[in-house]
Amino acid sequence: MSDYLIELKNIGKRFGGVRALEDVSLAIRPGEIHCLAGENGSGKSTIIKVMSGIYTPDEGEIVIDGEPVGRLDPIRAVGHGIQVIYQDFSLFGNLTVAENLALNTYLLEGRSRMDWHRAHEMARDVLARIGVAIDPDAEVGSLPTSGKQIVAIARAILARARLIVMDEPTTALTRHEVEALFTIVRDLKAQGIAILFVSHKMREMLEISERLTVFRNGRKVAEGAMRDFDEATITHAMTGLDLTDDPYRPEIPDGPPLLEVTGLSVPGTVERVALSLRPGEIVGISGLIGSGRTELARALFGMEPRMTGEIRLDGRPARPRSVQEAIARGIAYVPEDRLTEGLFLPQSIERNLVVSILDRLRRGLFLDRRAVRARTAEMFAAMQIAAPSPETPAGNLSGGNAQRVMLGRWLLTGARVLILNGPTVGVDVGSKATIHRIIRDLATRDGLAVLMISDDVPELVTNCNRIHVMHRGRFVAELAGAEMTETRINDTLKTLT
Amino acid sequence: MKILNSTEFVIACVLVAAMVLIGLVNPAFWGFDNLFSLAKSNVVIGIMALGVLLVMISGGIDVSLPSFAVAALYIVVRAMVELNYDGVLLPFIAAALIGLVLGAFNALIIERFRMIPLIVTLGTASIVRGLLLGLMGASIVNINKMPKELIAFGKHDLVTVQAANGASYGLTAMVLVYLGLAVAMHLVLRYTMIGRSVYAYGTDAESARRAGFNTRRTIWFVYCTAGLLAGLAGMLHTSMIWQANPRDFQGLELDVIAAVVLGGASIFGGRGSVLGTLIGVFMLVMVKNSLILLKVDTTWQRVVVGMIIVTATAITARRDRRKLA
Numbered sequence: 001m002s003d004y005l006i007e008l009k010n011i012g013k014r015f016g017g018v019r020a021l022e023d024v025s026l027a028i029r030p031g032e033i034h035c036l037a038g039e040n041g042s043g044k045s046t047i048i049k050v051m052s053g054i055y056t057p058d059e060g061e062i063v064i065d066g067e068p069v070g071r072l073d074p075i076r077a078v079g080h081g082i083q084v085i086y087q088d089f090s091l092f093g094n095l096t097v098a099e100n101l102a103l104n105t106y107l108l109e110g111r112s113r114m115d116w117h118r119a120h121e122m123a124r125d126v127l128a129r130i131g132v133a134i135d136p137d138a139e140v141g142s143l144p145t146s147g148k149q150i151v152a153i154a155r156a157i158l159a160r161a162r163l164i165v166m167d168e169p170t171t172a173l174t175r176h177e178v179e180a181l182f183t184i185v186r187d188l189k190a191q192g193i194a195i196l197f198v199s200h201k202m203r204e205m206l207e208i209s210e211r212l213t214v215f216r217n218g219r220k221v222a223e224g225a226m227r228d229f230d231e232a233t234i235t236h237a238m239t240g241l242d243l244t245d246d247p248y249r250p251e252i253p254d255g256p257p258l259l260e261v262t263g264l265s266v267p268g269t270v271e272r273v274a275l276s277l278r279p280g281e282i283v284g285i286s287g288l289i290g291s292g293r294t295e296l297a298r299a300l301f302g303m304e305p306r307m308t309g310e311i312r313l314d315g316r317p318a319r320p321r322s323v324q325e326a327i328a329r330g331i332a333y334v335p336e337d338r339l340t341e342g343l344f345l346p347q348s349i350e351r352n353l354v355v356s357i358l359d360r361l362r363r364g365l366f367l368d369r370r371a372v373r374a375r376t377a378e379m380f381a382a383m384q385i386a387a388p389s390p391e392t393p394a395g396n397l398s399g400g401n402a403q404r405v406m407l408g409r410w411l412l413t414g415a416r417v418l419i420l421n422g423p424t425v426g427v428d429v430g431s432k433a434t435i436h437r438i439i440r441d442l443a444t445r446d447g448l449a450v451l452m453i454s455d456d457v458p459e460l461v462t463n464c465n466r467i468h469v470m471h472r473g474r475f476v477a478e479l480a481g482a483e484m485t486e487t488r489i490n491d492t493l494k495t496l497t
Numbered sequence: 498m499k500i501l502n503s504t505e506f507v508i509a510c511v512l513v514a515a516m517v518l519i520g521l522v523n524p525a526f527w528g529f530d531n532l533f534s535l536a537k538s539n540v541v542i543g544i545m546a547l548g549v550l551l552v553m554i555s556g557g558i559d560v561s562l563p564s565f566a567v568a569a570l571y572i573v574v575r576a577m578v579e580l581n582y583d584g585v586l587l588p589f590i591a592a593a594l595i596g597l598v599l600g601a602f603n604a605l606i607i608e609r610f611r612m613i614p615l616i617v618t619l620g621t622a623s624i625v626r627g628l629l630l631g632l633m634g635a636s637i638v639n640i641n642k643m644p645k646e647l648i649a650f651g652k653h654d655l656v657t658v659q660a661a662n663g664a665s666y667g668l669t670a671m672v673l674v675y676l677g678l679a680v681a682m683h684l685v686l687r688y689t690m691i692g693r694s695v696y697a698y699g700t701d702a703e704s705a706r707r708a709g710f711n712t713r714r715t716i717w718f719v720y721c722t723a724g725l726l727a728g729l730a731g732m733l734h735t736s737m738i739w740q741a742n743p744r745d746f747q748g749l750e751l752d753v754i755a756a757v758v759l760g761g762a763s764i765f766g767g768r769g770s771v772l773g774t775l776i777g778v779f780m781l782v783m784v785k786n787s788l789i790l791l792k793v794d795t796t797w798q799r800v801v802v803g804m805i806i807v808t809a810t811a812i813t814a815r816r817d818r819r820k821l822a
Binding site for chain 1: 687688689690691692693696697699700701703704705707708709710763767768
């Protein structure tokens with residue numbers, strides 16, 4: 001018997017002229033929690049697809065339970081107990097939990113009858129095995145992301161998974177939900193199921209994984225026991241660069257605040273919040289989903305008509321009643337879900353950049369093409385957008401580049417207050433560092449006031465000079481200077497109920 | 498309470514409220530003659546609605562069923578007249594097969610060329626209507642030429658009631674065919690994997706494929722069944738009105754879609770039930786019938802149907818968005 005559940009030996013895979021994987025090996029032991037790290041384009045997704053039989057490698061060998069398996073296809077991979085949970089979960093939102101769980105088994109067994117009774121039994125059993133209470137009759141679409149993830153895990157278990165591959169499993173989860181997920185994962189490990197996390201959230205990897213493999217540009221650049229790594233060495237392996245995070249501690253000149261908010265309320269979500277931002281400041285807001293942080297941002301941007309309270313810009317009352325007013329007054333908002341709320345995916349980068357300032361680029365009835373091109377070129381360079389040309393559709397961009405287009409769009413409006421909600425969600429480490437540097441430059445060089453809302457506590461600690469902790473619509477703590485540490489914020493968040 | 502929250506319960510409440518209201522305005526509404534005539538009007542549109550329900554759950558929309566129905570009934574009746582054939586079972590099977598073949602044509606285009614169902618069925622509806630008139634002529638087969646056994650079949654009543662003035666009213670037995678098909682559709686949708694595959698496909702086609710459903714088979718099943726139902730509906734129609742008119746069913750596709758949407762099916766796919774559709778059909782037929790009783794012009798009836806489609810779609814879309822969010 002082999003020590004390994006699955007071994008990928010010297011795998012090579014090319015698409016046309018591009019080498020996606022080159023002489024890569026990855027081995028996973030039964031019941032281990034393994035982490036695969038790498039930036040976008042490093043070959044992580046390709047190796048998952050090789051493992052699950054979607055891609056056939058050009059070179060190399062796949063060995064399962066010590067036996068070479070030859071060509072793997074998706075059905076044989078499932079037969080060997082390999083299950084992949086993609087980020088979108090592939091669940092049916094309109095169907096119940098029980099049906100979602102039973103469908104795959106029934107299809108596998110080639111049934112033509114839908115046996116509801118057995119579906120319920122299967123659902124109850126498997127959910128009890130994971131140790132979570134989810135109503136089998138609930139519609140999957142009505143569950144929170146964490147609930148959907150649990151259903152996806154339960155479905156993998158029902159398919160007799162021996163290895164569950166999870167693609168970026170913690171991206172959309174709050175701290176609490178991540179901990180619940182880790183409890184489930186440890187439990188699965190105890191039942192002998194191996195887990196392969198594919199992630200770039202290093203802190204969480206360090207917390208849960210036993211072994212680590214790092215990919216860069218289609219090659220394996222590091223592997224070993226997790227205890228031999230720390231955040232810096234992993235980052236170094238992933239990027240090939242030394243990215244040091246020195247905290248943002250600017251000299252803020254005493255002066256009147258640029259933005260001053262008093263007694264801001266949005267019925268049901270935000271209660272009497274007071275906030276002030278001076279030019280050059282980056283102020284963080286930390287809080288769980290549902291704490292009112294997003295509503296606060298939306299209110300400042302004129303998107304919450306029921307808002308009450310006072311907002312002053314340069315000491316003058318400036319409560320925006322609409323998005324147009326907010327933009328006109330120099331407030332910009334980069335939303336949490338930039339893909340759905342922000343970018344026009346099929347449209348070019350150029351159009352996405354200038355969309356907020358079309359009025360200013362007008363000559364008579366028509367757009368001044370030359371001005372459009374000039375402003376685009378300027379922002380394209382300033383934001384260091386990595387794309388073949390400004391004509392490239394925004395939908396083709398990686399997370400980091402898409403976020404830069406959004407930032408660029410708002411800077412073109414001449415914004416002086418920049419509100420960022422989850423600025424680096426779904427962005428890889430290298431891009432993340434660039435985005436942070438751009439944000440800091442905007443604050444120090446251009447004197448913008450930045451409000452940064454984020455789940456990523458380390459991101460807040462290194463990039464903000466002050467942090468508010470928000471809970472149930474109120475600011476419950478303000479941290480600055482030496483008390484602004486990760487532990488301190490995490491502790492504050494944990495004690496909230 | 499789960500039942501109290503269900504879409505079907507809400508629609509049923511609206512229906513009861515509407516019936517009470519209409520009854521107050523017009524007491525003749527509760528007369529047996531009116532109720533029986535209402536039930537009769539449900540049959541043809543209801544059977545087509547079952548087909549459209551199936552298509553809508555799969556995430557598509559079908560405006561070709563009334564054309565298919567008219568093609569099936571007209572071809573079969575004309576053939577019977579030409580061949581001097583009289584009978585019931587064989588003509589119904591023939592009409593169902595014609596509907597099925599036409600439905601298969603929809604399925605072929607939609608599945609093979611990955612086309613939008615609305616556009617495909619708009620096209621096939623027009624093609625079939627045009628071909629029918631072009632190749633078979635526009636002459637109406639009237640009661641004197643209609644096959645006698647078909648007429649006799651359409652005359653079957655379940656119960657008859659004697660009114661005070663001596664006239665008698667019957668509840669057509671065709672409602673049994675309608676209800677039988679509805680029960681069959683319910684069982685297929687709820688208790689077979691092919692039925693569940695329609696819901697899965699309508700929720701998320703890509704996930705359905707990944708889960709291992711044979712989604713091509715699902716599309717074929719959906720459009721062929723819808724076509725078959727249209728053929729049956731056409732044949733029932735002709736035997737109940739003792740006439741075969743190739744220009745019949747103009748604009749009926751909107752009524753059918755309005756009924757299904759009223760019944761709570763989602764325009765986004767993945768949601769809809771037979772019970773809801775039965776109620777939706779009844780509600781639509783009742784509203785149109787009341788407009789006639791109130792002597793409202795037919796032109797204005799189109800306005801009402803249009804308003805029903807827009808309102809009902811807006812409400813269900815709102816419900817579904819909230820769930821998806």
